[in-house]
Amino acid sequence: MTNVNVNSVAKTYGTTPVLTDISTDFPEGSFTSLLGPSGSGKTTLLRIIAGFIRPDEGIVSIGGRDVTHVPVWGRNIGMMFQSYALFPHMTIAQNVAFGLGRRGIHGAEARKQVDAALEMVHLPGFADRMPKQLSGGQQQRVALARAMVIKPSVLLLDEPLSALDRRLRQEMQVELLRIQRESGLTTIFVTHDQEEALTLSDKVAILDKGRIVQIGDPETVYEKPLTRFAAEFLGDSNFLKGKVESGAVRLADGTVVHAAGTLPADGAQATLAVRPEKMFVAKDPSPGNRLTARITTVIYAGQALSYILETADGMQVKLFAQNRDGNVLKQGETVVLGWSADHTVAVAD
Amino acid sequence: MRSDAILNDAARGSSDPRQRRPIPAWVATTALLLPTYGWLTLAVLLPLLTMFVFSFMSATPMGKTPIVFTLKHYRAFIDQPYLINIAWTSLVIGFWTTLLCAVFGFLAAVALARATVGRMRETLLVLLLLPFWTNGLVRVFSWTMVLRENGFLDGVVDMVLPDIGSISFLYTRYAVVLGLVHGYLPYMILTCYIALSTIDDAIIEAAASLGARWWTILLRILLPLAAPGLISGAVLTFVPVIGSFMEPRILGGKVGVTMGTVIEDQFTQAFNWPLGAALSFTLLAVVLAIFATFSGVLRRGTTA
Ligand SMILES: Nc1ncnc2c1ncn2[C@@H]1O[C@H](COP(=O)(O)OP(=O)(O)O)[C@@H](O)[C@H]1O
Ligand SMILES: [Mg+2]
Numbered sequence: 336m337t338n339v340n341v342n343s344v345a346k347t348y349g350t351t352p353v354l355t356d357i358s359t360d361f362p363e364g365s366f367t368s369l370l371g372p373s374g375s376g377k378t379t380l381l382r383i384i385a386g387f388i389r390p391d392e393g394i395v396s397i398g399g400r401d402v403t404h405v406p407v408w409g410r411n412i413g414m415m416f417q418s419y420a421l422f423p424h425m426t427i428a429q430n431v432a433f434g435l436g437r438r439g440i441h442g443a444e445a446r447k448q449v450d451a452a453l454e455m456v457h458l459p460g461f462a463d464r465m466p467k468q469l470s471g472g473q474q475q476r477v478a479l480a481r482a483m484v485i486k487p488s489v490l491l492l493d494e495p496l497s498a499l500d501r502r503l504r505q506e507m508q509v510e511l512l513r514i515q516r517e518s519g520l521t522t523i524f525v526t527h528d529q530e531e532a533l534t535l536s537d538k539v540a541i542l543d544k545g546r547i548v549q550i551g552d553p554e555t556v557y558e559k560p561l562t563r564f565a566a567e568f569l570g571d572s573n574f575l576k577g578k579v580e581s582g583a584v585r586l587a588d589g590t591v592v593h594a595a596g597t598l599p600a601d602g603a604q605a606t607l608a609v610r611p612e613k614m615f616v617a618k619d620p621s622p623g624n625r626l627t628a629r630i631t632t633v634i635y636a637g638q639a640l641s642y643i644l645e646t647a648d649g650m651q652v653k654l655f656a657q658n659r660d661g662n663v664l665k666q667g668e669t670v671v672l673g674w675s676a677d678h679t680v681a682v683a684d
Numbered sequence: 685m686r687s688d689a690i691l692n693d694a695a696r697g698s699s700d701p702r703q704r705r706p707i708p709a710w711v712a713t714t715a716l717l718l719p720t721y722g723w724l725t726l727a728v729l730l731p732l733l734t735m736f737v738f739s740f741m742s743a744t745p746m747g748k749t750p751i752v753f754t755l756k757h758y759r760a761f762i763d764q765p766y767l768i769n770i771a772w773t774s775l776v777i778g779f780w781t782t783l784l785c786a787v788f789g790f791l792a793a794v795a796l797a798r799a800t801v802g803r804m805r806e807t808l809l810v811l812l813l814l815p816f817w818t819n820g821l822v823r824v825f826s827w828t829m830v831l832r833e834n835g836f837l838d839g840v841v842d843m844v845l846p847d848i849g850s851i852s853f854l855y856t857r858y859a860v861v862l863g864l865v866h867g868y869l870p871y872m873i874l875t876c877y878i879a880l881s882t883i884d885d886a887i888i889e890a891a892a893s894l895g896a897r898w899w900t901i902l903l904r905i906l907l908p909l910a911a912p913g914l915i916s917g918a919v920l921t922f923v924p925v926i927g928s929f930m931e932p933r934i935l936g937g938k939v940g941v942t943m944g945t946v947i948e949d950q951f952t953q954a955f956n957w958p959l960g961a962a963l964s965f966t967l968l969a970v971v972l973a974i975f976a977t978f979s980g981v982l983r984r985g986t987t988a
Contacts, residue, residue: 385893406892407889407892407893408892408894408895408896409895410893413893414889414893416886416889418886420884420889420890421887422887422891423887424908433891433894433896433904434894434895437894437895437896437900438895478890481894482893482894485894485895491893
């Protein structure tokens with residue numbers, strides 16, 4: 336059992352709280368992304384789990400063992416850094432063997448494991464080169480081999496791919512996912528790239544100002560955001576504000592919008608989130624929500640079309656459409672937007 | 685399309701009078717190096733050359749004695765075998781001073797590079813550089829205050845352990861090495877600190893994450909990566925220590941006879957400049973021979 340558990344962890348630098356009451360579980364074998372804007376505390380949380388930072392409060396346990404006061408070298412973690420962090424004075428083989436040596440594995444046995452690790456990252460035959468002689472992508476593979484060869488309890492990655500160019504990054508994402516699936520290693524991955532987070536992970540944790548605002552599988556977090564911040568940070572969203580009235584929300588212009596899930600009590604203010612790609616131009620009366628708006632901006636991007644619309648009382652709405660029939664709506668046109676109540680969720684501000 | 689561009693370029697090249705050919709790289713390099721090398725030639729090489737000529741003269745060319753060119757000063761080590769002992773003493777003092785500077789300097793530089801709390805690093809740096817700003821003579825004489833019998837050191841020892849008596853070691857080689865280490869430690873700290881501060885923190889963190897404790901990080905990561913700094917620090921220490929005369933004279937007393945003091949005596953007391961010069965150049969040759977012997981090790985250290 337090598338899950339990672341974080342319980343009521345808090346960290347303050349000076350008087351600024353960087354992490355506030357973080358409690359979450361990273362199940363065995365899961366791939367979790369910590370996603371959030373710069374400065375939201377992702378790195379701090381990862382470094383607390385790694386042991387580089389001691390939390391002011393709270394408990395970190397790895398595989399059921401309380402490691403809050405265990406130093407980094409005693410935690411058996413694999414770590415990857417944005418700067419690769421290979422030892423520049425050692426050959427590739429010596430780099431990979433470093434962690435084995437710390438575990439008393441030397442000689443032929445170490446050599447065998449190093450070769451297997453280099454094989455795993457598709458770099459056989461690179462053992463005797465120096466890190467300087469490798470490209471960035473290759474160095475990152477060596478860093479992965481070095482972290483994996485010690486059979487860590489948990490793999491911790493802090494934006495390991497952001498220094499690579501786009502194509503290499505996608506290649507490494509595939510590699511990383513394959514190796515993680517094969518090894519079944521609990522992995523925590525820090526990123527500020529939402530696409531990366533969605534494609535790689537089984538769980539996404541959204542951080543904002545030192546709190547985890549939502550954690551769940553990518554689909555749930557995307558389709559059912561809990562807060563306005565989560566809806567906005569992951570993808571794009573329209574927000575409709577109104578007052579709750581007999582199980583629906585009445586907007587300022589009188590439109591009644593139905594939503595999935597529970598709403599606040601009657602009479603309360605509510606904010607509803609709708610993804611722009613879930614809306615469509617309604618031709619004939621059909622069940623679901625509708626809203627009348629005038630097109631103010633047309634953004635033509637070939638295969639995709641984006642429109643910005645405005646309702647009579649000045650609320651802005653975005654609409655994404657596929658360019659299926661080549662008919663582009665004109666600026667100034669007034670249309671009726673339709674969407675399903677299932678795609679409408681109430682979010683906290 | 686391409687030929688058009690070439691034609692345009694050619695046309696512009698011939699018609700635009702402002703278009704100039706770039707300065708060749710060697711001209712720029714020469715121009716940049718000239719002031720430094722000119723100054724070095726004037727201020728260092730010429731006097732050194734004069735000394736080299738002096739070392740072949742029979743007497744200091746300032747009196748009325750006729751000057752004859754001779755090689756006899758270079759036979760000094762054969763004619764006066766006690767000089768070999770003195771040279772050996774100098775080398776031993778140089779070795780210990782450099783070794784102690786390397787050990788303490790490296791550790792101090794590590795502490796300095798790792799200090800991140802507030803303005804700690806700046807404070808430590810200033811404290812370490814203080815010896816640089818004090819007059820060397822004052823620094824050395826203050827050690828005599830500390831080390832002499834019933835001096836500051838004895839006073840402190842007497843307070844803690846009253847029965848032990850005097851542990852004064854002024855006028856021994858230990859005192860000489862102590863004074864020299866004090867004087868040259870800042871060079872070693874600075875060269876090591878510069879080498880260490882180029883090391884990415886993530887490298888140290890990666891080592892820790894792989895299970896390395898502090899001594900492993902120190903010996904397997906920091907030491908090899910700081911080797912260039914250690915080596916340049918060692919050269920910066922060893923060479924002047926071999927020729928030092930102030931510390932041996934003041935802190936060594938009777939036992940403080942080194943090549944440095946012997947050479948100084950030739951210039952100030954015996955007024956035998958040619959012998960002093962010849963001894964200096966012999967010493968220089970010995971130092972170069974030592975570096976040549978170890979150059980394999982040094983080169984491996986600097987390229988690692
Ligand atoms: N050593 C530190 N001292 C003071 N403030 C820090 C320190 N480390 C991080 N912070 C602050 O904590 C906040 C979160 O930092 P970090 O965890 O690096 O965010 P992220 O990785 O999400 O960009 C930032 O506002 C940063 O300025
Ligand atoms: Mg970060």
